[in-house]
Amino acid sequence: MATNDYVSHAPGYVDNEGPKIVTSRFLHDDSHTLARSEATGGYSALRAVLQTPPPEAADLVKEAVLLGRGGAGFPAGIKWGFMPPVWPRYLVVNGDESEPGTYKDRLLMERDPHQLIEGCIIACYALGLNQCFLYVRGEMALAQERIAAALNEAYEASYVGKNIMGTDVSIDVVLHWGAGAYIVGEETALIESLEGNRGMPRLKPPFFPAAKGLYLKPTIVNNVETLANLPWIFANGTEAYKQYGSERSPGTRMLAVSGHVNRPGVYEVEQGVVTFRELFYGDNYCQGIRDGNELKMFIPGGGSAPWFFPEQLDLPMEAADVGAAGSMLGSGALVVMDETTDAVKACLRVVRFFARESCGKCTPCREGTTWEEQILQRILDGHGRPEDLDLLEDIGSQISPGDYPKAAHEEAGLTAVPFPPKQTTICPLGPSSVAPITSALRRFRHEFEAKIGSATPSPTESRAADETSIDVDEAAEEVSA
Amino acid sequence: MTATEGTEAVTGVPFTLNGTDLEANEGELLIDAAERNGVHIPRFCYHNRMKPVGMCRMCLVEVDTGRGPALQPSCMLPVTPEMKVETESEATKEAQDGVLEFLLANHPLDCPVCDKGGECPLQDNAYAFGPGESRFVEEKRHYEKPIPISDLVHLDRERCILCDRCTRFASEVAGDPLIHFIGRGSHTEVNTFPEHPFSSYFSGNTVQICPVGALTAAPYRFKARPWDLEAVESTATVDASGARILVQSTRNELVRIIGVDSDAVNWSWLSDKERFSYEATNSDLRVTEPEVRDEGLTFRTVRWNEAAKTAVTALSAPPERVAVLGGARLTLESQYAWSKLIKGVVGTDNVDAQMGDGLPAALSLGLPRATIDEVCRPGGVIVLMAPDPKEELPTLYLRLRHAIVEDGATLVEITPRDTSLSDLAAVRLRCTPGTVGQVLAAIADERLDDTVGGVDGFQLRRARTILTGAKPVSVVYGRPNLAESGRYVADAVGGMQRIAPDATYLPALRRGNVNGALEMGLTPGFLPGGSRDKASFEEAWPTVPDFDGKETDGILKAAAAGEIDTLVLLGADPVDDYPDAELARQALEAVRTIIAVDCFRTASSSLAHVLLPAAMFGEVDGTFCNLEGRLSPIRAKVTAPGLARPDWMIAADLAAAIGPDLGFDSLEQLRSEMASTIEGFPEIDWEGELALADGPLIRLGRNWDLEFGQAASAPAPSSSGLRLVVDRKLWDQGTMVQRSPSLAGLVQSAELRLSPTDVQLLNLGDAQWVTVEHGDESFDLPFTVDAGVAARTAWLPMGLPGFDVRQLLATGRSVTNIEVRAAEEGDTDG
Secondary structure (H helix, E strand, O other): OOEEEEOOOOOOOOOOOOOOOOOOOHOOOOOOHHHHHHHHHHHHHHHOOOOOOOOHHHHHHHHHOOOOOOOOOHHHHHHHOOOOOOOEEEEEEEEOOOOOOHHHHHHHHHOOOHHHHHHHHHHHHHOOOOEEEEEOOOOOOHHHHHHHHHHHHHHOOOEEEOOHHOOOOOOOEEEEEEEOOOHHHOOHHHHHHOOOOOOOOOOOOOOOOOOOOHHOOOOEEEEEEHOOHHHHHHHHHHHHHHOOEEOOEEOOOEEEEEEEOOOOOEEEEOOOOOOOOOOHHHHOOOOOOOOHHHHEEEEOOOOOOEEEHHHOOOOOOOHHHHOOOOOOOOOEEEEEEEEEOOOHHHHHHHHHHHHOOOOOOHHHHHHHHHHHHHHHHHHHOOOOOOHHHHHHHHHHHHOOOOOOOOOOHHOOOOOOOOEEEEEOOOOOHHHHHHHHHHHHHHHHHHHHHHHHHHOOHHHHHHHHHHHOOOOOHHHHHHHHH | OOOOOOOOOOOOEEEEEOOOOEOOOOEEHHHHHHHOOOOOOOOOOOOOOOOOOOOOOOOOOEOOOOOOOOEEEOOOOEOOEEEEEOOHHHHHHHHHHHHHHHHHHOOOHHHHHOOOOOOHHHHHHHHHEEEEEEOOOOOOOOOOEEEEEOOOEEEEEOOOOOOOOHHHHHHHHHOOEEEEOOOOOOHHHHEEEEEEOOOOOOOHHHHHHOOOOEEOOOOOOOOOHHHOOEEEEEOOOOOOOOOOEEEEEEEEEEEEEEEEOOOOOOEEEEEEHHHHHHHHHHOOOOOOEEEEEEOOOOOOOOOOHHHHHHHHHHHHHOOOHEEEEEEEOOOOHHHHHHHHHHHHOOOOOEOOOOOOOOOOOOHHHHHEEEEEEHOOOOOOOOEEEOOOOHOHHHHHHHHHHHHHHHOEEEEEEOOOEEEHHHHHHHEEEEEOOOOHHHHHHHHHHHOOOOEEOOOOOHHHHHHHHHHHOOOEEEEEEOOOOOOOOHHHHHHHHHHHHHOOOEEEEEEEOOOOHHHHHOOOOOOOOEEHHHHHHHHHHHHHOOOOOOOOOOOOOHHHHHHHOOOOOOEEEEEEOOOHHOHHHHHHHHHHHHHHEEEEEEEOOOOOHHHHEEEEEEOOOOOOOEEEEEEEEEEEEOOEEEEEEEEOOOHHHHHHHHHHHHEEEEEEEEOHHHHHHHHHHHOOOOOOOOOOOOHOEEEEEEOOOOOOOOOOOOOOOOOOOOOOOEEEEEEEEEOOHHHHHHOOEEEEHHOOOOEOOOOOOOHHHHOOOOEEEEEEEOOOOOEEEEEEEEEOOOOOEEOOOOOOOOOOHHHHHHHHHHHHEEEEEEOOOOOOOO
């Protein structure tokens, strides 16, 4: 049935060959309606789940090894187990997708809101709670509209609300619109924002959401795609789910590929088996680099991830392997850059994003990211100095001393994250700005040096030099005279 | 005066700090535990009186909790057993270096012209922990140089290091969330909301806690450099909370006041009135020489002995024809000296330090006294039967607010209108003026079904449940309404004693050292120490009054009736300050000789025949007695202008002229006489150990058997009238505010506040002015709708420009009813 091409009513989505766990309805132009959802098995999983005791439902998720799709790739089932037996407790859905290059959750929310709502209700039921907050990024107006409409339908049809489908289970879902801040994608900042405060991350510890989250109550924050997987898992069972993908990363992932490929877009891809090369060059996927150019570098997991180069093309998209190679799959956003790309410019582009989106809370991130941006801009403007390159690395190590924290976790059988992560900031936004700089500097130092080689002093620098160029001896003579 | 001074038992969490094995208290933050053990960890955002946020990252230290060393903010990290901490390791030093380099990158180096220069934590930390030089060659961030965020505070955003201290203070401590972060990244800035200045009563605290020169106080800007300042510790005297302060001067001029962290009282916070009203001391309008007025309105400067001679002649009138008003402004020592002069030499008992806006002295002298700490104890019950503490005792307000918000105290509010704490109250009894005694009697007698005084059965039951529960009850009581008789509050206290027999009481009376004045006998019927034992004072003093004197109401009535020959105004201004302006004016006009001891020419002292210049705050040494009975030092920092003298010296001089003299001519002699004459009174020596702690408490155990009798019933409400509620605002036309140029402009003009219900009932619609009818007079004034005003009442504070509400008040009236209607067109012209 796959057309192997873009789906016109789902902009950006490519209908490629392969299993369709979360995108199965995308091919219908009315995929966002309850009628279509019900006609294609929507809410049947929920109906079944409500017949099983909640702990069993939670165990099923653990058994399926449903990895979080937000960026850290932590197994949802294990995360759920961290909640202390305290009520009230909350489920918060992180729909504040804003990692540069990522646009998969937007499609899920716009194209199939009922799948997400069903997933939310299943999760709430399994977690034994009855209040869910759906936090949708401020800029995603269509997603908000569709979810709002779907929620109305679902309330009407008794899939949400009091006594769901005649049972004594009651769950409310509240839709919350964000105000458009990247940092609110960080779970504690999202919680702050949801509480009505300025979105700034909280320090972990003590504010681990599972223990002290929304209103300081136990809170699970899950990504949209993670929850969208639940209806399929519950409808088809964990065995069917584990058929797809690798052993450590079962199921599929939505990957958003952008940049210099012939067919950028969002693909539903089996986790852990497809290599980067297949994704970029395969006919089923991106169909090669534009104009037959050579690949120069690519970002494997969103703007925060250290860059990869052609030699990493044959890695499978498996979190542990990518982690071991020094980067992360993160939010599933791949940015491909070909040989025409200016590494310094690309680096500046990513760093500028983080500098603009820093929430301003921690000094190293607030001041450091902007300083990095200023230096990179100055190098590009032709005013670079040889010492700037060491300075950039130094600033980086002042924000994020030592190795970068890797997005992997030992409980998923992956290489452990150094904990607490080596960062002088509360959240990883600051360290994220260091990744592109270190990547670019390590690999393309000559490009930086070439720009610096022909540089002239910057206006501020020469002005500063003028102001301080006092002849000390002359001044001393004047004083003594 | 810190939290840890031997008060907390070390429960012992073992940890290692730089290789030394130490013990922290349970739950103690690492930054505090280190500080207590002599290791200072640099910080900007952390403040021990506010919740930590971990923003500035300056306090990062290397911590190993068994999973390898990692950099952790010590201000957010409670010490856990076996924690290993390195504050001087290479990694820690690098992190500190880095944070300082980042902070200084965009910080302007305008230290030479910055008020903070020389006492700046950023400077200090840069010296001690910083990299020494900057590698930042880019253009620094620029903002418009200081922008006023309120009338008192200027914000220089270039200097701001975004530590969140001021913003946290505003929202968490003061409850005035008027400043906040806006923007993001390196363009994050602190600012106000459009059209909403940071007009908090506590705005000056943000200047004090700002770790850089970003926030500066308008009155102090460019006035002095820190290294030129001289300082003494003292006590704020503008209200009765007795906040501990540091008074700073340069070139014999007061320039700044800083809050001192006293555990028992103000936790380092001050109201802007306490902080900035020192300007009055520097005022050019001070009375600096003795003056007499023979006829007409012009004064003639005279020598002290001539003024004293006139005063002595007047004081030699028959004792019952001599009266004294005021004395609450004085130090405890001066109050004793004046008490001895008036009662022990002149022999009159007509003395009252309260200006008709207080309560019978027997209440505050006789009720078991609570300390602020007792009132604010975690999990206790606070009963508020007092004026809005934010307006009249702002420092106490901060403590009460903290107790309710952070420490789980329960607030029962029994006031005629909403106060600033109403939103936090568990139950609000909005008693119609005149009914509070009845309401409390109903709760005491368990008559909990019918509505009493506007309070329905549900609220009565709820109040009774809380007040008779297991939690300890403390009562903050005062006169919340000057338009109803103080009798009702006394009745309510009687009811409260029956409801909660073990309750303790904190008096919320007006004027700074009023509690000291009552203790020292500047009130009819009592001798110093709350004593009625005339016999013992007959031995110590030349004489004692042989009659029972009158309170202010009685004194002014007697004066108006021509029964008083000589009236002494001890810093009192009844013409402007007494609730019945008409009576005060009549009284002062009828008196043969008025002797005013004052710092300024006020409406009343301008009518005096003898005006004796007194030294004031910042110029006198002495003692303050706050509302909980805590003694603390008042210290002189500058010399009094001209021939102004401390009040006790004036008393001693007058006594010597009348004869016999008071028996002391130094503060030491005066203090030792107080200790020997007043039972249980300590020997005061502020140079000794006394000054090191929070100050001794006096007379807390006094628990008289007070007779209350039946609660008086209020007059029946008139069918169409509204009952008036009159109280005071922090910024008013009082002497200290008006003589402080920075504060004088903060006074808002009077407007009548009406409840939404009454606005509808009275068909006020689009009207902006109302006509108030009272007796056969009518007045036009503006009004606003205020949901905090109870139905069938109207609220108007006293002492505001535009309309003097005292025109509606009369001494002796139990409640005040007014008729309100929309003003007719054209009425408002002119």
